[in-house]
Amino acid sequence: MNYEQTIEYLYSQLPMFTRVGASAYKEDLDNTLALAEVLDQPQRKFKSIHIAGTNGKGSVSHMLAAVLQQAGYKTGLYTSPHLKDFRERIRINGVPCREDFVISFTERMRESITSIEPSFFELTMMMAFEYFATEQVDVAVIETGLGGRLDSTNIILPELSVITNISFDHMHILGDTLPKIAFEKAGIIKPGVPVVIGETQPEVKHVFEETAARHHSAIHFADQEWRITDRQPDVEALTLTILEDADPEARTYTLDLTGHYQEKNLLSVLSAVRILRSQGWRLSEQAVHTALAAVKRLTGIRGRWDVIARDPYIVLDVGHNEAGIQEILQQLTLVNYKKLHIVTGFVKDKDVAKALDLLPGFAQYYFTKAQIPRAMDEQELYTLAVAAGLSGSTYPTVAEAFNAAKANAAKEDMILVCGSFFIVAEVL
Incomplete structure (x- = not known):
């Protein structure tokens, strides 16, 4: 099969949530674990950062990937859905996955596709994990597809988890109240792994605190660690002046993602960067500034204002x-x-x-x-x-x-x- 035939095979043979909805959603990780076994656990062969949330998780994933890439790390990025080309879902340093890898992986997995019957998301996510492992990335930023607890991406053990916010979406799957939805998103919190919560929301704050406490995970609410003191919106850029809770000196960042809502996402990224630095990741302030001003160029993100x-x-x-x-x-x-x-x-x-x-x-x-x-x-x-x-x-x-x-x-x-x-x- 050539690339176009391979993509058509994946679309036609595998149930795809973005096309058909809930019938493609699996309420367990069995298929994902079976695929990981076939592939010799590729998710264990690279470091990762896990991003969930109702809104903003795509922007945060791209911004954080841009920072890591600008700092000199070979950075994988897995997001969904794609806008134009399937390979947008799987990138390394902003470059989409190679067509020949998509073809060879699919050919290699055809027997397992028949026996395991995975969804489109389950298989293509494992394709990403295999690609990142094969290409030996230093780190991969992994965006959840839906929810968190039962999301196929939740077989990774990340360096850091980030949950941007909670609002009503996919209620027929995740629950019809904010605490129920928060419980599903909180499922990405792992034992001993720090977690950033982007927004402090009174209705769900206790859900995250209780989950983090149960897992002995340090929890950080980004909007309590940073405060925006000035904003200068423009068609081409969004310039924000920010104070850190423990530092009286203001910092100014210019973002090429200009939507007003990127203010909240930036705070999540800054808290994530601070934690990663404490873990030994070399993320200079210059790299952060440069990356945030060039997220589109570095990662290829589209569709956000x-x-x-x-x-x-x-x-x-x-x-x-x-x-x-x-x-x-x-x-x-x-x-x-x-x-x-x-x-x-x-x-x-x-x-x-x-x-x-x-x-x-x-x-x-x-x-x-x-x-x-x-x-x-x-x-x-x-x-x-x-x-x-x-x-x-x-x-x-x-x-x-x-x-x-x-x-x-x-x-x-x-x-x-x-x-x-x-x-x-x-x-x-």
Whole structure:
């Protein structure tokens, strides 16, 4: 098989959560452990950092990987889903996994695929672990797929765990209350391994504290260790002045990830860096500054308040749940535009009605669907949107919706594409 045939085989043969939803989710680690046994435990052959959370875990993973890479470490990065090319999920120093490795790994594992019947995520995550082990990375930053406790990535024993925040998402799998969701995310906390919690949330703080205490793991709440004293948002960069709890001297960081919500993510990264330094990792302040200003170049991250054009101002953002939409709305208040056009679509297993209730009623909407089975039909979305007081038109494909928005937008207007990773992916 060539690369395209290999990817089509993986998509067609393995249940894929991002396409079909909960039917692809396995409520145990049995398949993952079986695959690890076949591959001689590749996850034990490199050091790792584990990242979970409802929102921000992708940004934190990329920022931390950029810092480690800039500091001179050969750094693996595993994230999901991808936007354009499957190999975006598996990177070393920002470079996507080689096509020939994807082909050879899949060929080698075909017999095990038949006998173990793993999901797409289970197999491709083990592909990443095997790649990192084969390429002898110094460290790999591993982002969870869903939850934490039963997530396939949770067979690693990391140097550090990070949990960005907790909000409502995947409730049909993770639980219908914040403490239940926090319990699942807290499942990545390992005995004796320090953990950073990005946001102190009263409803779930005790869940993390109790789990950390049970595992004798030092716990750090990032928003209690750092304080932002000044912010200078800009289209090209976000400049933040920050005070550390134990240091009276302020530090200024410039981020190329410009979304307002990156402020919270930066605090998680700074706490993680401080802990890694205490463990002996050589992460100079210069490396941190340089990396944070060049995360896009170093890691290839896309879709986080991603400005792709001006006149009109066009932004792509993968925010897709209640908390993610709220962060996008905060960012919108910083932008000047004459009229707002929003291209949006959702997947069926989200609380779409709640997300629509948050969106601004004054915008012109272009309701559409991604070309995946999990996507909500654009007519059904339109019905929900009208009930939420929104107005617009429906389009059967993302391309048609995006082209209509561009045709209707004046130079002084703004086009926002959001609602789903897959809507953004199809625009890209």
